[in-house]
Amino acid sequence: MSSLRKIGFVAAGLLFALSACSKNTTSSSSTASSAPQSSAAASPAASPAAATSPVAAAANTAGASVYNTNCASCHQATGVGVAGAFPPLAGNPTVTGVATKVIHIVKYGLSGAVTVKGKSYNGMMPPWGSTLSNADIAAVISYVRSSWGNAATPVTAADVKAVAK
Ligand code: HEC
The missing domain is CATH 1.20.5 (Single alpha-helices involved in coiled-coils or other helix-helix interfaces)
Known part of the structure; x- marks a missing residue:
């Protein structure tokens, strides 16, 4: 038991x-x-959403390399910027807005107070018209207008050339 x-x-x-x-x-x-x-x-x-045409893909590749070489140090590789110092380009309505205004900013620089996504910036954006070709400026603008969720039309070198100071 x-x-x-x-x-x-x-x-x-x-x-x-x-x-x-x-x-x-x-x-x-x-x-x-x-x-x-x-x-x-x-x-x-x-x-990110894949580029639909080979032409857009080529422009995007050129624009990405111009961006990473000349812009990413301030605006960051992902376009988020640095709060209080460098405004974000991702989700920025100025970047996806009127193309000639974006061209003017990149070609001739920007200074003075701007408010982006509710934060103020009062820095100095260097002019790129003397260091980058019209084609490079067109490629980089097309890139920032179509990256990180931005979806705006590309610009051409002729568009860049046409914007006067
Ligand atoms: C040395 C740092 C620096 C570099 C490099 C730089 N930027 Fe900027 N960028 C700024 C600053 C600072 C501002 C805001 C200027 C102000 O406060 O008036 C700005 C503003 C901008 C704006 C306008 C944003 C808005 O909402 O008004 C665009 C577009 C832009 N930059 C694109 C570019 C592109 C494209 C490149 C590369 C070709 C580039 N930036 C390189 C510092 C920089």
């Missing part, structure tokens, strides 16, 4: 240990499987 009871206790203990163990594995495997899920959900959002 007592030996049967002992076996019963041991069996109960074993069952308990087994169930505790299996609970552990299920909980740890569910944590592990949630990580790939969230990264898979993030990756489509991270990749």
